[in-house]
Amino acid sequence: MSGPVSPDARTVWQAVRAPLATVGIILAASLLLVLLRGGESGALDPRSAEEGGSRALATLLERQGVRIQRVTTAAHAGELLTGEASLLVTDPDLLRPERLRSLGAKAGRIILVGAHTEAVSAVAPGLSVSGEVGTGTRQPGCAHPDALAAGAVTLGGVSYHGSGAAELCYGEDESGPLAERERVTLLGGPAPLTNAALDEEGNAALAMRLLGQRERLVWYLPEPGDPALRAGEESVYDLAPPGVLFGLGQVAVAVVLLALWRARRLGPVVTEPLPVVVRGAETVEGTARLYRKAGAAGHAAQALRTAALRRLRPALGLAVDAEPQAVIAAVAGRSGRADAEVAALLYGPPPSGDAELVRLADALDTVESEVLHA
Structure with a gap:
């Protein structure tokens, strides 16, 4: 792999010669205009x-x-x-x-x-x-x-x-x-x-x-x-003479236009191939390990409940921003469970440990299956 290479003098000259030539032409034209008009205005x-x-x-x-x-x-x-x-x-x-x-x-x-x-x-x-x-x-x-x-x-x-x-x-x-x-x-x-x-x-x-x-x-x-x-x-x-100020104004406008023309502009987003391909399962397992190491059972439970609600609402014909009471009533009616049980499952307090987190995940999977296959 090669490292970055600084531009040499030839590269720099090729990059700046066009702007320098443009500025030189503008200055020469402005000077000529001042000489022609300066004594008559x-x-x-x-x-x-x-x-x-x-x-x-x-x-x-x-x-x-x-x-x-x-x-x-x-x-x-x-x-x-x-x-x-x-x-x-x-x-x-x-x-x-x-x-x-x-x-x-x-x-x-x-x-x-x-x-x-x-x-x-x-x-x-x-x-x-x-x-x-x-x-x-x-x-x-x-x-x-x-x-x-x-x-x-x-x-x-x-x-x-x-x-x-x-x-x-x-x-x-x-x-x-x-x-x-x-x-x-x-x-x-x-x-x-x-x-x-x-x-x-x-x-x-x-x-x-x-x-x-x-x-x-x-x-x-x-x-x-x-x-x-x-x-x-x-x-x-x-x-x-007034022609000098007029010429300087023209030069200033030309320099601004030249800067806008030559300035670096952002183009479209360029996609690049990744050096390695990571399977989705590995990403999930890595995230789970991070949650476990940090003791973030509550955060993991919230992620599970959010994912379950994202799949349940369309299946029940509800909007993505449906109120909790509407979701609880719809899930209870489709699964045959009590409203209090559904509320505790979808909107209850976070689990206190990994064992409760596993039981919550199983329960969410069961309720989702009951609703989808009812």
């Missing part, structure tokens, strides 16, 4: 056709003669800010204030979306953040020509406060989510620039007037890897 991206993107606005601006230059680093944006180019920063809070101040000094006009305290202080010292307002339809409430031409727009987000030459619109109490001071425009939220809301109210008119005042527009979307980003302000999940 961000918020306010002029190449994105999703609801949060700005492809529709970029198309309208280009038709009006505005040249849009999309950049993802502050260094590239600084190289393009020559002449009277406008600069749009979609997430100014990610940049270091000094780097944002340097870009604002080079731009002929700078538009910040959703800027908070430090970013506002870096480019527009005369303005400050007054709070947050919900996004909804708002009336201009100011004398700014762009706001008056656009009328009601869908706007919200950061609300700004200022004095002197500052122009505040779409708010109340000398504050609002649209603020302008000299060459700086602060837009509290991205709603008017998105594909989803561009055709609502006067969003398109306001967006085109704010971004189309120069022949060139440098559209700056800060992305991971830009040296100008603030250190430690954003987690890797916030900075990662």
Whole structure:
């Protein structure tokens, strides 16, 4: 007889190469999908056709003669800010204030979306953040020509406060989510620039007037890897492109499906031939010896009575769960014995020893014979 043999390296490789190849193909496909989609699915991206993107606005601006230059680093944006180019920063809070101040000094006009305290202080010292307002339809409430031409727009987000030459619109109490001071425009939220809301109210008119005042527009979307980003302000999940999370989700689903496909499953029961054949009589004798050795006369008597009742009930036309009184009456009527004698025989107390157990077995055999041959 041979013992169990551990699988060798060749056997292990043959077992795992198919799953490894499948996982490799899935990872490669997910990576390719991320590379193809990662740069076109961000918020306010002029190449994105999703609801949060700005492809529709970029198309309208280009038709009006505005040249849009999309950049993802502050260094590239600084190289393009020559002449009277406008600069749009979609997430100014990610940049270091000094780097944002340097870009604002080079731009002929700078538009910040959703800027908070430090970013506002870096480019527009005369303005400050007054709070947050919900996004909804708002009336201009100011004398700014762009706001008056656009009328009601869908706007919200950061609300700004200022004095002197500052122009505040779409708010109340000398504050609002649209603020302008000299060459700086602060837009509290991205709603008017998105594909989803561009055709609502006067969003398109306001967006085109704010971004189309120069022949060139440098559209700056800060992305991971830009040296100008603030250190430690954003987690890797916030900075990662949406395509990465989408790809990781696909990989997780594929791994679960692969595990379900390759997991060990229980098949049908397999019968195996026994090495020896044991006769039924030997099994009975062995069980009897165990009962005798343990002194379990009562247990043996209960087994004898249960077997006798299992054979008597069908012969008497009774159900397998018939009550003892019904069984006693039927057996007594068929055998001619008294009810008390039958009750003591079938449901009486256990015998006190082997001699009584033998007499009980003989009596049960006699009663069974009388009932079956009556």
